[in-house]
Amino acid sequence: MTKFQDLGISPETMKSLKRMGFEEATPIQAETIPLSLQNKDLIGQAQTGTGKTAAFGIPMIDHIDYNDSFIQGLVIAPTRELAIQVSEELYKLGFGKRTRVLSIYGGQDINRQIRALKNRPHIIVGTPGRILDHINRKTLKLDHVKKVILDEADEMLNMGFIDDIEKILSSVPEEKHTLLFSATMPPAIQRIAERFMKEPQIVRVKAKEMTVPLIEQYYIEVQEKNKFDVLTRLLDIQSPELAIVFGRTKRRVDELSEALSLRGYNAEGIHGDLSQAKRMSVLRKFKEGSIDVLVATDVAARGLDISGVTHVYNFDIPQDPESYVHRIGRTGRAGKEGMAMTFINPREKSYLRIVEKTTKKKMERMAAPTLDQALEGQQKAVAEKVEQIIEDNHLQYYQQSAQQLLEHHDATTVVQALLKLMIKEPDTTPVKLTEEKPLPAKRDRRSTDRSNRPRGGYSPKGRQSNSYRSRDGKPSGKRNYQGNKKTNANSYR
Numbered sequence: 281m282t283k284f285q286d287l288g289i290s291p292e293t294m295k296s297l298k299r300m301g302f303e304e305a306t307p308i309q310a311e312t313i314p315l316s317l318q319n320k321d322l323i324g325q326a327q328t329g330t331g332k333t334a335a336f337g338i339p340m341i342d343h344i345d346y347n348d349s350f351i352q353g354l355v356i357a358p359t360r361e362l363a364i365q366v367s368e369e370l371y372k373l374g375f376g377k378r379t380r381v382l383s384i385y386g387g388q389d390i391n392r393q394i395r396a397l398k399n400r401p402h403i404i405v406g407t408p409g410r411i412l413d414h415i416n417r418k419t420l421k422l423d424h425v426k427k428v429i430l431d432e433a434d435e436m437l438n439m440g441f442i443d444d445i446e447k448i449l450s451s452v453p454e455e456k457h458t459l460l461f462s463a464t465m466p467p468a469i470q471r472i473a474e475r476f477m478k479e480p481q482i483v484r485v486k487a488k489e490m491t492v493p494l495i496e497q498y499y500i501e502v503q504e505k506n507k508f509d510v511l512t513r514l515l516d517i518q519s520p521e522l523a524i525v526f527g528r529t530k531r532r533v534d535e536l537s538e539a540l541s542l543r544g545y546n547a548e549g550i551h552g553d554l555s556q557a558k559r560m561s562v563l564r565k566f567k568e569g570s571i572d573v574l575v576a577t578d579v580a581a582r583g584l585d586i587s588g589v590t591h592v593y594n595f596d597i598p599q600d601p602e603s604y605v606h607r608i609g610r611t612g613r614a615g616k617e618g619m620a621m622t623f624i625n626p627r628e629k630s631y632l633r634i635v636e637k638t639t640k641k642k643m644e645r646m647a648a649p650t651l652d653q654a655l656e657g658q659q660k661a662v663a664e665k666v667e668q669i670i671e672d673n674h675l676q677y678y679q680q681s682a683q684q685l686l687e688h689h690d691a692t693t694v695v696q697a698l699l700k701l702m703i704k705e706p707d708t709t710p711v712k713l714t715e716e717k718p719l720p721a722k723r724d725r726r727s728t729d730r731s732n733r734p735r736g737g738y739s740p741k742g743r744q745s746n747s748y749r750s751r752d753g754k755p756s757g758k759r760n761y762q763g764n765k766k767t768n769a770n771s772y773r
């Protein structure tokens with residue numbers, strides 16, 4: 281473990297770190313902070329949830345000349361939520377230095393952003409499209425930028441943002457330093473490095489596996505038509521504090537969140553077709569715990585840091601091993617434990633193998649729980665909770681009602697009734713999910729250049745059953761799966 285003091289960080293930033301409760305530097309922080317302070321271009325790869333944000337944030341904050349009031353740091357991130365989160369973390373890191381950090385992203389009133397830009401921020405964190413928009417409007421001047429960070433660089437490449445990034449970087453001085461971070465670095469990332477970086481140093485935190493060892497990883501073989509029941513049984517047995525369920529498409533997310541709500545779960549969905557206000561309110565509710573199941577497309581897979589996510593369910597196996605790594609990485613963050621369950625249709629075994637080959641970690645097989653097991657599991661969980669409550673012994677308040685009940689019934693009957701009250705019995709409220717075809721049988725994609733391959737390389741045409749309609753009676757889910765790379769990628773978010 282490395283102490284922050286030994287990394288050459290300013291006393292003001294040390295104060296911020298103390299305030300944030302960071303005691304020791306994580307390996308990626310220990311390895312990259314000194315290099316970044318020496319102005320090296322670098323590519324940083326480390327497992328999810330291991331503090332890459334602070335790894336690039338701390339030196340960026342310490343490099344700012346606070347006598348100048350120009351924008352000196354630029355962070356580009358693939359999604360709006362991530363841009364907001366990163367700007368919040370940088371604000372906390374920059375507290376000691378009074379660093380002004382501004383996030384700019386699509387879906388937010390541009391005039392409001394233009395006004396905020398006049399307050400002379402030191403650091404801008406934004407999504408590529410909106411940054412470019414401001415550059416074109418001449419409301420964003422980047423000619424004093426010293427450091428540029430591409431967070432989740434490989435994802436921005438996947439999303440077809442490379443041309444936007446190129447245009448953005450042409451507005452930044454030649455002498456700037458470029459740093460690129462992600463938990464996954466597929467070979468295509470080399471293209472970004474060659475195009476935008478000067479002899480970058482590659483820092484890969486050595487780890488046996490690409491995923492975090494604190495995440496227990498399971499796969500469950502399940503037929504498409506049984507997936508939903510298996511999911512609800514798992515939710516009942518495992519009773520996650522917060523859970524994320526990943527679905528393959530927007531329609532899938534809409535249908536799943538609706539079906540879960542119908543069955544009494546506190547669930548909401550998030551994907552790229554929702555308004556920015558809606559996306560933010562869903563995430564806020566999830567962070568506060570007023571919803572405890574977030575159903576999401578990969579839009580929530582990258583970088584989001586929500587404490588308390590104990591379980592990740594891949595309702596549909598992701599197509600790319602990288603997506604798998606990022607999805608399950610929403611749990612097991614900052615030293616906490618987590619559990620990830622991936623449903624696979626028996627015909628999708630080849631994807632499981634590709635994922636395992638990439639992560640260098642075998643998933644353990646878990647049998648799909650039966651209805652009886654679900655009930656048993658719940659009873660066990662409830663019994664444990666009851667034991668705990670008895671041990672805590674704050675029960676005086678309930679004494680009178682307990683005695684009243686026991687005057688009329690024997691103890692076993694009362695306990696049985698209370699258990700019945702606490703346990704979720706099988707709910708048969710009908711729900712319908714449009715069937716997803718299993719992913720097509722696949723050869724190892726490592727031999728192909730993934731950046732040229734549209735995401736979701738199959739057409740869902742004809743897969744929408746007539747039986748399922750969303751609330752407004754229209755078929756749910758936008759089906760713009762074809763088209764150029766960017767649209768295609770976005771249709772999955």
Ligand SMILES: Nc1ncnc2c1ncn2[C@@H]1O[C@H](COP(=O)(O)OP(=O)(O)OP(=O)(O)O)[C@@H](O)[C@H]1O
Nearest residue numbers: 302304305306328329330331332333463583585614
């Ligand atoms: N040195 C540290 N000590 C304690 N907590 C830390 C430290 N560094 C970062 N954290 C916390 O760990 C969590 C994860 O950090 P962060 O989001 O930067 O991870 P990441 O490596 O970027 O993950 P991802 O690959 O998913 O984007 C955050 O809540 C962050 O505040």
Ligand SMILES: [Mg+2]
Nearest residue numbers: 332333431583
């Ligand atoms: Mg991150």
